[in-house]
Amino acid sequence: MNALDFSVVVDALPFLWKGLQFSLLLTAVAFAAGLVLGTGLALVQHLQVPVLAPLAKGYVALIRSIPLIMVLFWFFFLVPLIAGWMFNNGRPMPVGGVLTAFLTFSLFEAAYYSEIIRVGLRSVGKGQYDAADALSLSTLQTYRHIILPQVFRVTSPIILSQTIILFQDTSLVYVLSLTDLVGAASKVAQLNGRLVEMYLTVAAVYLVICTAASQLVAVLRKRTRIVTTR
Numbered sequence: 001m002n003a004l005d006f007s008v009v010v011d012a013l014p015f016l017w018k019g020l021q022f023s024l025l026l027t028a029v030a031f032a033a034g035l036v037l038g039t040g041l042a043l044v045q046h047l048q049v050p051v052l053a054p055l056a057k058g059y060v061a062l063i064r065s066i067p068l069i070m071v072l073f074w075f076f077f078l079v080p081l082i083a084g085w086m087f088n089n090g091r092p093m094p095v096g097g098v099l100t101a102f103l104t105f106s107l108f109e110a111a112y113y114s115e116i117i118r119v120g121l122r123s124v125g126k127g128q129y130d131a132a133d134a135l136s137l138s139t140l141q142t143y144r145h146i147i148l149p150q151v152f153r154v155t156s157p158i159i160l161s162q163t164i165i166l167f168q169d170t171s172l173v174y175v176l177s178l179t180d181l182v183g184a185a186s187k188v189a190q191l192n193g194r195l196v197e198m199y200l201t202v203a204a205v206y207l208v209i210c211t212a213a214s215q216l217v218a219v220l221r222k223r224t225r226i227v228t229t230r
Contacts, residue, residue, distance in 0.1 A: 005194065009201045012188040019184030020205065026180070027167045030105035034166075035159070037106065038113030043143065045114075046121045056114070063111035068104075069172050075104045076176060097176035109166055116158050120151035157220040164213045168206065181205060 009016075041056040063071070079100075080092035087093065095103075124147055132142035152159075171182040179187065182202055189198040 004197055004200075006197050006201070008188065008192050008194045009197055012184075012198070015188060016181065016184050016201070016205075019179050019181040022178065023167065023170045023180040023182075026101060026105060026170045026173070027163065029102055030109050030166055030170075031163050033102075033106035034109030035113050037110035038115075039117050039148070041110060041114035042117035042121060045118055047139070060111045060114050063108055064115075068108055068169055069175060071108055072100065072104050072172060072175055076100045097173070097178050101173045101176055101178060105166070105170070109162070112162050113159065116155050116162065117151060120155040121147065123154060124150055157217050160213065160217045160220060164210050164217075167209065167213075 041060060044052045044056045047053075076095065076097070079095050083093040083095070084091050128146055128150070129142065132146050137145070170180055173180050174183045174186065177183075185198040185202045189195045
């Protein structure tokens with residue numbers, strides 16, 4: 001076995017940093033878009049909006065039952081066919097790997113954030129709703145100013161935990177030939193044959209980031225516990 005040579009990692013740092021930037025950007029966009037859409041799906045179900053509530057429930061159940069990598073494939077291959085059919089072009093309309101990744105991750109994470117928020121909504125005491133009603137607040141004002149702030153505070157540790165999983169899942173974009181952190185390491189490793197050094201480096205980066213995020217989750221859990229027991 002050849003001795004480990006991490007000089008190849010040093011030489012590849014700019015390329016690896018570019019890949020890590022894409023992984024972090026994809027995580028941030030999917031988190032923001034998924035949380036907004038997921039909150040909407042949760043509210044629709046919580047308020048039992050006619051027609052929309054069962055549709056939201058079905059969407060969440062469908063997405064949560066399918067592996068993320070399958071959703072990526074479906075979006076990448078099926079959406080161009082559907083778009084071509086809808087716009088009557090007679091041929092597929094390519095979506096592109098980057099747009100596919102951002103849309104798929106956002107839509108996929110929305111289902112998971114929806115379930116987290118929905119559980120948070122159920123944890124709010126009935127007295128909170130009664131108090132808002134006594135103040136003659138509208139439904140929008142009640143959820144915007146009273147209910148949702150409490151829900152986000154209570155569920156923030158779980159939301160962050162799901163976001164850590166999201167960051168780890170971004171490595172799946174290799175199926176779209178995109179250059180995230182893992183993809184960048186793989187390309188360098190294939191060129192110089194230093195698979196072990198490159199993948200050890202990638203593992204160390206994931207370990208550092210996920211450990212730091214996990215520590216933040218622990219802090220949030222502690223703060224949330226203090227708030228809810230007052």
